[in-house]
C-alpha cells in the first residue's frame with residue numbers, strides 16, 4: 001500500500017481510533033468493611049500485552065481481577081475496557097465485551113465430558129435452554145469456537161474424556177479452554193500453574209505462550225521463574241496497594257519487591 005494513498009490514510013486513521021491501551025484502571029479501590037483489599041490502584045495494560053500481577057498472599061491480586069470482571073464492583077475509582085467505562089457493568093456484560101477469566105479453584109463438572117463442560121461454558125453466555133443430549137444446543141459457530149479453544153489449550157484429543165479422568169494439569173488446561181471459547185480480547189488467568197507438577201507447568205506455560213498475540217493476557221502467578229518467563233511487564237501489589245512495576249529483568253533486581261515478596265518466602269524457608 002503506497003504511503004499517502006487513501007487506503008494508507010484510512011488505515012492510519014483507524015489505528016489512531018483504536019486506543020493502544022485496552023485496560024485502564026484509575027484509582028481503583030475495593031473495601032470489605034474496614035479492610036482495603038485493593039487500595040487506589042492505577043494501571044494501564046496495552047493491547048496484546050502479557051502482564052503479570054504479583055504480590056504476597058493477601059496483596060489484593062484476586063480482588064483486583066474481581067473488580068475487572070465485575071464479580072466485586074469497585075468501591076472507588078474507574079475501570080475502562082477498550083475505551084469504555086465498565087466500572088458499574090455486571091459481569092455477564094463485561095464477558096460479552098470480551099473479558100474472560102479462569103479461577104484459582106477448579107470450577108468444572110467432573111462427571112461430564114470435556115466437550116460437555118465446553119458446551120456449558122458457551123451456553124451460559126446466552127439465554128437458552130441447555131441439554132446435554134445431541135449437540136447440546138450449540139450453533140455451528142459455537143462448536144467451531146469450542147474446537148478452536150480446545151486445540152489452543154492442547155486438549156483436542158481429550159474432548160470425549162470425562163473430566164474426572166483428566167490429570168489436574170489437563171483440568172487447568174480445560175479451564176483455559178472454557179475461558180478461551182467465547183473468543184476473549186482480554187484473558188485473566190488466576191494462578192494457572194498452582195498445584196501443578198513441574199511437567200504440567202511446562203505444558204501450561206507453553207499453552208499460554210502460544211496463545212494468539214491479539215489476546216491480551218493478565219495473569220496472577222506465584223511461581224516467579226514461570227511468570228517472569230511468560231510476560232513483558234509485571235505489576236507488584238502489596239497490602240492492596242501498587243508497589244512497583246517493570247520489565248521482568250527489572251523486577252528480578254528490585255530490592256523492594258524481593259523484600260516484600262521473594263524475601264518473605266526466603267525468610268519462611
Ligand SMILES: Nc1ncnc2c1ncn2[C@@H]1O[C@H](COP(=O)(O)OP(=O)(O)OP(=O)(O)O)[C@@H](O)[C@H]1O
Pocket residue numbers: 032035037055056057058059060061062063064
Ligand atoms: N469477599 C471478601 N470478603 C472479605 N474479605 C475479603 C474478601 N475477598 C478477599 N478478602 C480479603 O482481601 C484481602 C486480599 O485478598 P485477595 O484474595 O485479593 O489477595 P491475593 O493477593 O489474591 O492473595 P493470594 O495470593 O493468597 O490468593 C485479603 O485480606 C482477603 O482476606
